[in-house]
Amino acid sequence: DIQMTQSPDSLSASVGDRVTITCRASQNIWVYLNWYEQRPGKAPHLLIHSASKLQSGVPSRFSGSGSGTTFTLTINNLQPEDFATYYCQQSSSLPQTFGQGTKLEI
């Protein structure tokens, strides 16, 4: 299985800040990398697919980049609703696997 490792595990920030979360794959996954946000008590929802494509309806302050084995999720101008846990997921090969999550805290 492809291992996905996120860093950091947790991150403290303030409203209006810019933050970056990194996701690394144990082997080349080209751009088959997706990002999700999960708020407490809710299901994850898709933010970005194919490493950098913003899902419909997702605010433009979210962006993704990377290819191969290293990817980043950047959130500009943090809003109160952005304090949540973020997961990356590879869809390059089966079984699809997720990172362990990064908790973004105020």
Next chain:
Amino acid sequence: QVQLQESGPGLVKPSETLSLNCTVSGGSISDYSWSWIRQSPGKGLEWIGNISASARTVYNPSLKSRVTMAVDPSKNQFSLNLNSVTAADTAIYYCTRDGPRGEFSHWGQGTLVTVSS
């Protein structure tokens, strides 16, 4: 707007079979593939497997020996059976719609299944 809703028992005894359904509304089940994903504190998010509208299945090798998925287009539903459960199978179970690049574009709200006697 497509919506997914999981249903099934919230408590299953050890060694028995966990059975869940996912009902799709706002769209046809025939146009996509569908997955089950679970989330537990110990193992994070784990993809269980998926099923196409034509009932072709792909399972996670770690669970393959215990998993069966089925689809019922007449009810716009798909299902998950996981047999011989143990406490390690306690988790929130989500059903999802799969996108063309392997992303999970739509999620149900999730249902907590506890394995306990």
